[in-house]
Amino acid sequence: MPFDVAAQVIANTRLSADYNILALSAPAIAAVAAPGQFVMVKAAPSCDPLLRRPFSVFEVLRDAAGVPSGLSLLNKRIGASTNLLYRADRGDTVDCFGPLGKPFTLVDRSAQAWMVAGGVGLAPFATLAQALRARSVPTTLFYGARSAAELFHLDFFRELNVELVLTTEDGSLGERGRVITPLDRRLAAHVPHAPLMVYACGPEGMLAACAKTAARYGQPCEVSVERIMGCGMGGCYSCVVPMRNEHGGFHNIRSCMAGPVLPADQIMWD
């Protein structure tokens, strides 16, 4: 059951010219959000921009007693709403509705978890890493970005004992190139029947490549897809993803309800 919260901005941490982390006071949502779920955020009360935007819950914030008090969003400036959220000040209020959607399937400690993030696709993996850590699941983060300046929050993952495999397109940190290259190499070296789950979030091309690579090695993969969403509730049918059906055809599912986390091998990627 989602909640609509007039969430006050607690902090706005600008990470670069394009990225920021917006911390919001929203205890009702924070208390029940699961890794992979999202919120619909209205950046301004006016009707321009009109619609809410979907954001993965980046972090669940806690008060001194450890009680969930809010959540943060990893925001990248792309359009009108994300620009407003980049510029937001402490004390501003934004309407935040959630949590929504299906979370990631958590594996147990008999398996390894490999998280694959591209750019702002890092967003769902902070809470997932914490949940996996709580289950003592050995976890690796494959994380690719344009440059070292856009690889964020690395110490957060290090503190959770997450192994980091970093790539940058300009070679300024980690391996030069795309994140799929080390993923492929690791999958090739992985003992075929050792339990593994690949989780991915990032640009569509990266997700498709990740899905195909995992499938080639017979490993399960869940992806968190990003679609333009009108409502987040299943009302508008905007955010569809074509999924294979048993008749050899496809069915457009609403990623806000059936996703955003979806089994990669059922998505029609082409």
Add this chain to the structure above:
Amino acid sequence: MDLSVRIGSLTLSNPLMAASGCFGYGVEYADLVDLSSLGAIVTKGLFLEAREGHPAPRIVETPAGMLNAIGLQGIGVRRFVEEKLPELRTRRATVIVNVCGTTIDEYVEVSRILSDAEGVAGIELNISCPNIKEGGIQFGCSLDGTFAVVSAVRKVTRLPIMPKLTPNVTDVASFARASEEAGADAVSLVNTFLAMVIDVETRRPKISNGLGGLSGPAIRPIAVRMVHECHETVKIPVVGMGGIMNARDALEFMIAGASAVQIGTANFVDPLIWPKLTDGIREYMHRHGVARVSELVGSVQTGPVESPAGA
């Protein structure tokens, strides 16, 4: 205070309906919204068979509005009756089904199936979807076509029939009149305005279908004008919609001539909007000493407008 309104033989507890295509099949919102508190729910458009609709991207935001081309994805009328209608009945929702067709026979068959089903309060005939070639707009853009669909469906159902009109015509009121003459119990308008948004970097349309339908506050003044013209032209009730974001907007449509209103895009922005709208309407009625909301319908004073003092 009496918020009830009559749409033909149908009495609604209040004038607020969820607009087709903006509220799924209603069941999506059942845990969030008291479905029985809405005047009616108009379902997503239904053909005889299931349809998958257009590929994503299906919407793009525009100044104070949005463009959509969903392509009438839907589960087909039989699955709706089997899978969705029972829950809507349990939730005591007043259900108006948006009926689509590629032929007159299909409109008739879908309407017949719904007439035999338990829990359908009315039919909204979708003759105005701008986004699929064979989806009724060819009927909705021709007076003869409009008359033909409405009169054919009239013959097979006693349910109230409400054709949903397109604004993409020169004289929408003539389509309201054709509907009335064919036996419609009401008309609803406006569907979306056919529109286009282009990404100048890629020189490609921003939604996969190329063209789409514009909705939201950007279209509201045009929609109010069209509702007013239809109200002046026909005796049957007019159900108004187009960018209603709050109670004042709903009241504006009613004063223009709408007997009831539909809420679409605003429900995307605020799924909890319904009690806010009824509270706002009650507050207005209290302030203006209006006992029955139906008194407001068509109450616009169209004489010369006085200049504000000092202007």
